[in-house]
Amino acid sequence: MNRRQWIIIAINFLALFGGVITSQWISKTGLASEPAIKKAFFANPWQSPDGKTVDTQNWQGKALVVNFWASWCPPCVEEMPTLDKLQKEFLQQNVLFVGIGIDSLSNIREFLSKTPVAYPIVIGGLEGSNLSKQLGNSQGALPYTIIINAKGKSTYSKLGKISEEGIRSAIKSAL
Known part of the structure; x- marks a missing residue:
């Protein structure tokens, strides 16, 4: 050579x-602290894509799989069918998936009209990026998924596209 x-x-x-x-x-x-979850997540005045206020009191006492996504994010869009499938699988086990759209209301509405999901989607908008940072996403990148157990404690977080088996295992650990 x-x-x-x-x-x-x-x-x-x-x-x-x-x-x-x-x-x-x-x-x-990182994993979000319990005060951050209560203040930033449960106390947030969420709105659904149809403009209705979402009552987060209905979410408390459940294991939550919270996914930050955007319609312009290819890995976010790719993982939505998996999240939808797992929501249906874990529905009877007190697990709720929640999608937080980091996008405009019109983009989220248009996306969901073509790609409906069985779990609630709320509008995060630009403020949703700040919320994801408060919940452990130091990079502010998407997709970002966090699992909050029924007691309100963060048990798992993942920056980047989830794997079906990985998230299934993390959900079972949170139950």
Whole structure:
């Protein structure tokens, strides 16, 4: 091997190492504190896509799978059928999925008219990004999923697209 090939190999190795380190940093999320969940999530005046106020009192005492998403986010859209399937699977076990749309009301309405889901969707708008940060999403990226157990404690968070088995296992751990 000549010197040029060694330099290319060294640069590739450094790029690989940098990518591994960066991916570890980017994917880290924390668990939300109970006060943040009560103040930022349950006390938030949520609105459904049809303009009605959502009563979060009905959500308390249930295990919640809260998914922050947007219609313009391909991984968010890709994971919605899985979330919908799991909502139906866990419905009788006191588990509720809630989608928080980080998008405009009109975009969310249009998206849901073409891709309906069996779980409640609420409008997060731009403020929804701040809420996801308060609930452990330090990057503010999407999709972001958090599980809150029936006692109001965060038990799981995931930045990025969920896997069906991964989220199923996390739900069972929260019950």
